[in-house]
Amino acid sequence: MVEVETPEVLIDRHILRTNIRQMAESTAASGIGLRPHAKTHKVLEMARMQLAAGAVGLTVATVGEAEVFVADGVTDVFIAYPLWATPQLARRLLDLTERATITVGVDSLEGADNLARQLGRDAHRIEAWVEVDSGHHRSGLRPGSVEEERMAGTTALRVTGVFTFPGHGYLPGQAIAAAAQEGEALSRSAALFRQAGHDIRHMSGGSTPSAEFSSPEHVTEVRPGVYALRDAQQLELERCGWEDIALSVAATVVSRREQPSREVIVNAGSKVLGSDRPAWTTGFGRVLGQAGARVTALSEHHGTIQWPDEVPLPVLGEQVRVIPNHVCLTMNLVDEVAVVEDDQVVDRWQVAARGRNR
């Protein structure tokens, strides 16, 4: 195992390429477009690989992320977020339309009206996709609700699509059901907006756990993000295998004990792994090559790993590779990553859109 200064985020380029190719092939085989969510990686080189593999465009979460990728030459970007437009944000959106097709999310008539007002006479330069709630119950209009009908009947925006985030597919065993609800919500809302005279050409769904179950009848494109790198959540949801894990965090054992339980402390904590821990996960992360190990606690620079009884504890100074629960948070915590191939560091990539929260 290559030794590096730790903690260090490692991306295995061979696995990354395979992950990118497989999702591109499986969506193409279903006749569904692939619009990867670039908030996951925030890396120009990875976006280029995804587009070269046939992606129809990129998804991002913020205008700041869009700016980074458009500056690199991406020509079709969907900001999948119900932005509340300020004058400054509207100017930045319009600037982006000089170089790319820019689409933004809306999930309320007030938000849509505000966006139209801030964009003024240039509102037609932006496409809007209406967010609908397919069961995740975060943002999004409820399909068939009064609010949705009001939006369809009155918005001044150029609505060309509907989208949903089937985030409830991030529960064990729920991916297939979430994909079915996604299709149902999207077709119902698309019909409603078409009936009101909108030219709905895009029905956008999908997340990493559910993307392969999205229905080409109801979905024109999917927006998975994590699929390119994978993480401990995907592993524990059984949506990927160990061999699909492209990102790990190299960490050094700095403390260890056999009693009262067999634990090592590594120098990777919440400031590099992120501290997401959904209730159904077994801990704060896993360890590459040690299926029985669990990250049981995190502080900022300490990760506590409970080590399996049958395996000798690593010695002090030994390096282990931690798989974070949520790779999007890890990528947002580092300025650059080490690119590994055949266990050698072959490149370094900047996390170009890191921290672009606005």
Add this chain to the structure above:
Amino acid sequence: MVEVETPEVLIDRHILRTNIRQMAESTAASGIGLRPHAKTHKVLEMARMQLAAGAVGLTVATVGEAEVFVADGVTDVFIAYPLWATPQLARRLLDLTERATITVGVDSLEGADNLARQLGRDAHRIEAWVEVDSGHHRSGLRPGSVEEERMAGTTALRVTGVFTFPGHGYLPGQAIAAAAQEGEALSRSAALFRQAGHDIRHMSGGSTPSAEFSSPEHVTEVRPGVYALRDAQQLELERCGWEDIALSVAATVVSRREQPSREVIVNAGSKVLGSDRPAWTTGFGRVLGQAGARVTALSEHHGTIQWPDEVPLPVLGEQVRVIPNHVCLTMNLVDEVAVVEDDQVVDRWQVAARGRNR
């Protein structure tokens, strides 16, 4: 309330100054030194304020953080972490000693031996403080353990202090007990190392919840970090009041609903707030000026806030100020912060040591 582009981290300089002054005064009154943990803020301007208020030096978690503050002129830095020294790390430590007194943590004989070996003939230029476990059970030697005796008897490092992190004081009602255990562990270990011939001059303890209870009989200095800014954890531990909260995240309401529960979604999620949520907290954060509101869910760019029944829901586009659970994570997520005084943005500070995990 000043309106800003959101999400934006705001620091109220007046409250910050008060927090810094009060901790400086209360530790001085007890005759205990104050060595603030700069991992909390990572900001040069804040470190300067803390040193001007009488701090004896700074605490940091990594060599990279030490480099940032030493470059700014700080002359006494304790890296409170059981570093596993590589040749590169040892070189960086020695470089730092050209400009400052550098002290590092050790918590194992192997780690101490490795550090001594890597530092070679220059080992005397670094001071070492031995970490002992006063009840938090993360890193640190157990006071009175065989390992501690071996370390005291054989290490080649220049051991000048003992330290502990009473992290179990981060539980409701535990701060006083944790401070007592801190004093007990430090005096026991200091005695052991003195008996073995080490010149123990520093007994370092303290964290924000427990610092005011540290005993001057057993503790020469404390290392609180969060005290300067405060956060939702401190509020819920009743270790500070609402008026002591110096940091909040300005966020805009982007979605809202009255049914099935009264919730707003704001554009501040885990990528600006951090997702730490100890079991005893009431959620992922609080809202300034709305004691009944709770951040009940976070995704990367969405914060779900359950709004109190008796208070009208904020309208779309309205700004609220979220108090994160753990301010150290928030500061590590942004490149700069807005400094506010009398509700005006009066300055911007760079988060100079952000992301310095190595």
